[in-house]
Structure formats: structure tokens, C-alpha cells
Amino acid sequence: MSVKVEEKLFQNRYLVDEGHPHVCVPEGKGATPALKAIISCCPAGCWGLTEDGKVEPTLDGCLECGTCRILTAKDGDLNWNYPRGGFGIAYKFG
Ligand code: SF4
Numbered sequence: 001m002s003v004k005v006e007e008k009l010f011q012n013r014y015l016v017d018e019g020h021p022h023v024c025v026p027e028g029k030g031a032t033p034a035l036k037a038i039i040s041c042c043p044a045g046c047w048g049l050t051e052d053g054k055v056e057p058t059l060d061g062c063l064e065c066g067t068c069r070i071l072t073a074k075d076g077d078l079n080w081n082y083p084r085g086g087f088g089i090a091y092k093f094g
Contacts, residue, residue, distance in 0.1 A: 009044060009061065014058045017087035023057055023068065024079050031055045034077050038068045066091055 025035065035055040039047045044061040047068070057068075064082060072078040082088065 007045075009060040009063075012061075012063075013090045013092070014060050014062070015087045015090070017083055020084060020087075021057070021059055022061065022064075022081045022083040022088065023059060025055060025057075025077065026079055029077060032072075032075065032077050034072045034075060037071050041067055041071060043067065062089065 007016065015061050029035070031049065031053055032055075033090060035047075036049075039055065041064060042057075044063050046057045046059060048058070050056055064079070068078055069080040072080075
């Protein structure tokens with residue numbers, strides 16, 4: 001029996017901290033190569049291109065894995081923090 005990644009991810013629960021995104025692209029930052037790379041590297045598929053060409057996240061599925069943080073660390077293309085206490089991901093199996 002095979003299980004799809006999407007089915008596994010659906011087991012998790014998220015509490016979004018509205019108005020306090022824990023990951024964001026700094027104001028005025030364009031779609032750098034590192035930011036574009038996140039779109040295909042984020043394991044939860046949180047990132048996409050907007051109509052005006054910006055790279056933006058939708059964080060209600062963020063696994064807090066840090067992949068995007070590592071990809072953008074060299075040039076500071078991203079502001080990354082853990083969510084505030086009580087918010088973020090709750091793994092079903094700990
Ligand atoms: S921390 Fe991981 S899951 Fe969350 S947005 Fe970054 S790459 Fe995606």
C-alpha cells in the first residue's frame with residue numbers, strides 16, 4: 001500500500017498566528033534566485049509566485065523545517081523565526 005506525501009501532511013494541524021507571520025520576505029525584496037528555489041524545495045509547498053512576480057508564502061502548512069531559511073541564509077532574502085508559543089504546527093505523532 002502506498003501513501004502520498006499530501007495524505008501524510010494532512011495528518012498535521014496548524015494554528016496560524018494571524019498578523020504575525022513567522023516567515024516573510026523583507027519589504028522591497030524581489031524574486032531572487034534563492035527565493036525562487038524555495039518554491040520547488042519547500043516540502044510543504046507553502047511558496048508560490050504572485051501575479052506581479054513576487055515570491056510569497058502561505059504559512060498554514062509550514063513544517064518549520066528551516067529549508068527556506070538555509071536556502072536564503074547567504075543573502076538574507078528571508079526573515080525567519082519560529083512561531084510564537086502556542087502557534088504553528090502540531091504533529092499528530094509528536
Ligand atoms: S520552514 Fe520548511 S515548511 Fe516552512 S516554509 Fe520554510 S521550507 Fe516550507
